[in-house]
Amino acid sequence: MSQTELAGAQPKEFTRRTFIKGVIATGATVSSAGYLFRGTSLLGAATYQTATERLITLSINGQDRRVDVLPHETLAMTLRYKLGLTGTKLGCDRAECGACTVLVDGVNQYACSMLTHQVRGRAVTTIEGLENPDTGELSVVQKAVMDEGGFQCAFCAPGFIMSMTSMLDTNPNPTREEAAVALSGNLCRCADYEKILNCAMRAAELHRSV
Template identity: 65%
Template sequence: MTEDTRQAVSRRTFIKGVIAAGAVASSSAYLFRATALHGQPSAAGPVGSVERLITLTVNGQERRIDVMPQETLAMTLRYKLGLTGTKIGCDRAECGACTVLIDEVPYYSCSFLTHRARGKKVVTIEGLADSATGKLSPVQQGVVDEQGFQCAFCMPGFVMAATGYLKTNPSPTRQELAHGVSGNLCRCQDYDKILTALMRGAEHMRNA
């Protein structure tokens, strides 16, 4: 082998080595980025990593679910558990259509991370009626009695907010109940009929 040939082989070997090293570095960077984006913990378990397979208690049942770290409870309820009574309106904690009860307190589920619900009891509009008999809850029955909504997109949120409020004040005045559900908005602006229905629900709750 001549000197020129040896130099050519050496150059080719060097170039191949550089390309291989670059490919390894690029792959490592991609994997690191994918881990950061998708929340997949590495073997070493990076600080701040979140377990994805969690157990939630929803409407009295324990549900095992694969949840992304940034996933909201509204998304989990609707698209993973099929509980579509929880509506997503504004998706920024303004309209209240996504209201659910967490440990009997009303929360906007669109701004509540699912991981925060671990160890808590979540109730949606589907969980208010008696599971054995199908009997509606007092507030739901009040809505039926008074036909208190037009399009009813906002209805589940109002019912959940009122249910939570009435647990703390079962005998409210109309003004007090209006204040209690003031975090919920109605696109149809039918607030007078809504309040009448919710007041009837409060009456049913007291007589139950």
């Protein structure tokens, strides 16, 4: 797993995904039109009118972001499809796998199961916000994953990394068993749990030495 992937960034080759991300990034205020148009036949013009009245400010990775949010929109949808923060993954979309885990006021939460309007006035941190914004230095958890070579396909990695970050905040000196409990809300479809726990223990070691 590369440092770029750990930071939640995508490879720099020009793909359909990078094109779409580029389009998203061009607006300081992001419209929900693209999201709505996917279901235009079901939602209709009246719903779009309602959505355009939902311009709110969110605190994401230490920055204020203006975004147009539907009343029923989940945080995961806003992060990925309105703000281009695709490091937050969507697996089950029903609070089972933890792939979408982000921090809300420092606590790990499933972004697929929170409405975006619920996080108004709260600090949201995604995998893209873990590195030092001035130096680009990775967080201790990200460094630990690099050290241990944790994860196979790494689809679950951002979620686990966010949960490890939250765990170290409340328990900087976990036993392996305590780490397993703290990370039990995250699933790995490659079943790479031993290596993931190695990462958690290495992260705790690095955290204590900071």
